[in-house]
Amino acid sequence: MTLSTSMQATTLSPRPKAGTMDRNIRILGAILAVASLFAIWTTLSITVRPWVPTPYDTVLAMGRHLTSQGFYANLFLTLGRIAAAFLAASVIGAALGIAIGMNRKVEAFFQPLLAMALAVPDPVFIIFAILALGTGEAAGFVALTLAVAPFVSNIVRSSVQARDKGLDEMTRIYRIPSDKAFWVSLVPQLVPALLTAARFSFALSWKLVVVVEAIGQPDGIGASIFHSFRLLRMRDVVAIAILFILLMQLLEKGVLGRLEKRLLRWRQ
């Protein structure tokens, strides 16, 4: 494989009918992926019985959940928790990441703390938060935020440090007030990193919410999954997980995907 051939694929291919081609490829890709996943799943469900449920049982279970009241209540509860934690972690993490990236002193102060925060196993965060704050919503929220924010700030920090310093100088010369310069010069440079961070934070929030609900909350999707697991109902575990994963995927594609398209217009 030479560079020129591989790059022609990305930069040189003429794209007059890109629309339909793209669509076909997307559909083909989705089919390929889903089919191969299905094959792997089926194989596992035969070889690792009864741990891995059969796709058939799982689909039935999905149907059952989709028609039950409790599922939706849990769904919205968990979504709410994820949204709250995701927002808080993204905002705090991004703010911290920017501060650290801009200033060596701030970096020197926070970097070891962040590294430590990253090191603490999630269950510890959660349990300590519950012990300190009681078992209300606050504990889960604080634990999630504490656990996710350092990840976000790491990503943002790297990007801040890689920024184009020439643009900083330009804004200084033209006396663009620093708050404005922040929004028009720095933040757009960080957009790719912020989007990555948002993806990260969204994904981690979900992973953690499962643990939080398993350990400290009697309700929500995570609790349902763990409850099902305790009862060894693997088909329910997988069914609930898949349903929720699909929903989250829709949300991410819909919101983040659209945002990305908008924010990166200038790159064409």
Add this chain to the structure above:
Amino acid sequence: QDVPEVRLQAVAGSLGGVPLMIMEAEGLDEKHGFSGVFELLPSDSAAQNFLIGNSDIAMDNDIIGVAIARAEGFDVTAFYPIGRLYLGIIVPGDSEAETPEDLRGMRVGHFGADSGTTMFIRSIVQEMYGFDVLEEYQFSQLGPAALVPLLEAGDVDAIFNFESYVSEAMLATDGRYLLQAAADYEEFTGGFAPWITNMVAHTSWLQENPELAYGVRAAYDEAVQIMQDSNYEVLREDYISSGLGITSPEVLDVMIENAATYDYFTNVWTPEVIEAAYGFLNGLAEEGRVLTEVPEGVMVRLEDLVGEPGA
């Protein structure tokens, strides 16, 4: 050596492990024809570990769990009882509550609606007092060990827990049983109470190793005998208290007192008891929350499954 190996597991910190500790310390395994590999596992992973076949016999499964596993296609069965219901609702000494009914609307800590402890307490309260704790109590969920500080800090008004945490909680809060599952239910039914833990193994293992199964059973009987003979003072042995994670002698005092009062272990495994236990399970299945059906063979007598010893 040519003595076959048997891998036995119990949940770390639970009383189900005490017979194992005694077997190991007193050499009861060799005496009964097997060489034991004893493991105490954290509660999060104990069930998985047994179900995937990483140990031969688990000492800490309740019959509800066995019924669930069987229903889901795991060929496991309980072949001997172990622990009585050394669990219940504990309140601090200054609590005004007298019966579980008084806790309605109050904050109660437990470690999961799907845990054996909660399920037993729930169905017993349902039967004795006619209400569902899951609906009437404000639950907080945390691991069994962490519930004790929670109660001590006053974050909850009561907890559902099992020994030795019961003793720890009593000591820490000068507390008492609001409901002692075994004693109160026996009193209510006039004799029968389900037990909590069992010796559980895969059916195939039992069929392949009948002598070993009998050997383990005998070793357990002897271990229980040792405890009862010493009036549970044997729990003061270092290897047991450290195995249970008890550091203070005061907790031990409470525990030994509780043990003497409520008797921790049982080896009554008669068809009648098994019958009654099936009845209990069927009751749960009718209600349909944790169980929808009671599969065959949740409990077996070795005599029925593999024939008389030495046969």
Add this chain to the structure above:
Amino acid sequence: MRGNTCRWSRSICGCWSSSPSCSLSNTACCAWPSAASSGGADNPRQTLTPSNSKGFIMTGTSDTVLKVEGLQVSYGSIPAISSLDFEIKRGEFVAILGPSGCGKSSMLNVISGLLPPTRGVVEVDSRPLYDAGRHAPKLGYVFQAHRLLPWRTVKQNLELVLAASDVPRDQWEDNIDRLLDILHIGQFKNSWPMQLSGGQRQRVSIARALLVEPSYILMDEPLSTLDEVTARSLRQELSGIWARTGATIVFVTHSIREAVYLADRIIILTRGPSTVFENYHVPIARPRAYDDPRIAEVEADIIRRVEHAWGLDPIKQSEVA
């Protein structure tokens, strides 16, 4: 500062475009009187362009607005500028000539306050550069690389600096349009920088520097990426703008002819680490014509001087294939 604004917007609305209808004393589109000129008699322009109003930005009696003394710049331990001394008067048009890598961009960065000097004094308006703070004069800087924000269109890039200036908002649109027209890039107002050619980007950068109505304009090879015809037209425009606004311009270029055509004085630097090789006063009266033979003469003269000073091997024309 209202006066300032008006002065600029007038020049934009009336005189910047070199259409024949624009006479030099045009005051039509600004009510602010242009007659109030005073001071700065030293400046040869004064006598040539009576309508220039630079008297109004003078604040002291001294008309030395930029003083560089013993300036030394090192990157790490490596010197880029060894020692510079020069002064620039208010309203002067100074060109900087120097071999590539001699420290011209570094010098502009010091003057603009972006780069702290390693040693030496830089005074702007009689204040040490770093004391200037809020009083720092308004600066336009055409960087050597364009430094446009790629995520803002041309118009948005320009609006950004306008928002930070004190040009009233209702004049933005007009000023932008006129300036882009002068620079022949009117049709790219709504393009992203990525969609522009090299020369077009550079012209947007020039527009940005002029838009903020600066009293100092630093330009780092602003016309180097433009074709001759466009460059000539822009040189002429720049000359006109300078004459009308009274701005002080420091203009780095590699085109000696351009320097001679535009500047009052050419500061010629030595090879880096640089010092001032010569302060060359351009002996040609204004108005000047780009193809005036005197300009070619002066150019040749300067070439002769620097050829030796910039220390390449003497050029061997005879050997060229």
Add this chain to the structure above:
Amino acid sequence: MRGNTCRWSRSICGCWSSSPSCSLSNTACCAWPSAASSGGADNPRQTLTPSNSKGFIMTGTSDTVLKVEGLQVSYGSIPAISSLDFEIKRGEFVAILGPSGCGKSSMLNVISGLLPPTRGVVEVDSRPLYDAGRHAPKLGYVFQAHRLLPWRTVKQNLELVLAASDVPRDQWEDNIDRLLDILHIGQFKNSWPMQLSGGQRQRVSIARALLVEPSYILMDEPLSTLDEVTARSLRQELSGIWARTGATIVFVTHSIREAVYLADRIIILTRGPSTVFENYHVPIARPRAYDDPRIAEVEADIIRRVEHAWGLDPIKQSEVA
């Protein structure tokens, strides 16, 4: 391709530096015979530089190596090049002149295969550009912006392209050193691009293009950021390199004089979306001297033609302040 390598390394080791000790027929440091020249009689250079060995890269009988027919380039729906037709002969030195934004860089990008044409044919060595594949000729490209890897030192940047070429490793160091010396940036061999001035970066980019011993060299305003003295020296070097290596050079510039001095032919483009305005054969025999009055004459002639064609308002010298 061994011959190619040798041809290049010879020129680097002996003749690129314009030291007086280098005679044009130098063969001292390369054992490969230089006498085997043939073909390309059309090329005026052939008669002037007998040692040039370009005959060896000719593969067909036609000496048209680049053919552009009906080339159109649009970005989205906006046309940048409306229709270009021209041919370039093997070993020709062609300069491209055109107003800023007319599509010169776009054209080089098409020729180099980076940008697919919207319409039209581009043939290199009689092969459609996109069929060339493995046989694609070796290219050196001096981009308008330097495009150096900021995380590699000058030397590392150069070694990277050498590693992808077929220059034997034991010649790298020498070739790099000589070329950097020619470009007067020998002392920056171990600097990061960030530590270089604009002109220095550009020169590293030139070094990169020449190092790979290309048979085609595309240059997009390579000397625009250099001072006059350095630029003159480099023009001369480039001329020499071209003569000795037989490379085909397409050279975009805004300096008409530079174009006249260097090129056999100047393709003058119209304002964008561009077409060919004129194919201007430079009527001056080689060797040429940069300050030859004939060059100034031709320059003035071209200026006159394009001034009108490039369609700015006629320049009003008289109005300049």
Add this chain to the structure above:
Amino acid sequence: MQKENNLIISICAVLMLLPIWWIAYRNTNFIADPFVVATALPHFLSQADTWSNIGITLYRVVLGLAGGVVLGTLAALAMNQNKLAEQVLSIYVTTALRTPSAIAAIMALAIFRGAEIGYIVVVMFITFPFMAVGLRDGLKSADKDLAEASQIYRLGSLRYIRHVLLPFIAPFIFSALRNAHALAWKVIVVAEIFGAARIGFGAQFDHAWEYMQMVEVHLWLLVFIAIVLFVEYGVLRVAERRVFRWRG
């Protein structure tokens, strides 16, 4: 000078935690006395057992993380090169990304029957999508100009990736690596807990937790933090400083 100042600040930040710890200890009943923990530390560290547990977990993390990084990088590259691959892989990545760690751990336990490889696979499975997403986003922002230059000089894919692309996305790689590394430690703990590990850091930690041996819990946490800090300052920072020398 500057560097020393920053070091002092870093140390202050860490030291500042000690009084906070002490205050927390005084005000809660589940945080251990820092002095008791400090006294227990030497003995804890002198036990061979401690080190063998750390060793086994380190082994799992290193192998799993290495696998995750390689897999994630390959996936990101493939996604960047080819639309079809992007579509297929993005579904795989999403699936892995959204699988709760505990479920992954349990499944791996069931599939690999508690074998060592199971833990490694879990770490790999959980870290790789994060690596892939981080890198893909980096690749998307890759500089087209430099790609074109590489094409002109026919660097070939390998050289292009090694010398142009990788350095360009290095900031993304570092943040992805940092995060994947932290995640790996978190996951291994969950995997060891739910995967019924006998030895290893998570197993010991869980064990201590089960018994509410808070001193022990704190000791393990300290070890944990020490390791991650070591990787941050001993490995990542050093590498970062080398790789980003050119920024001056």
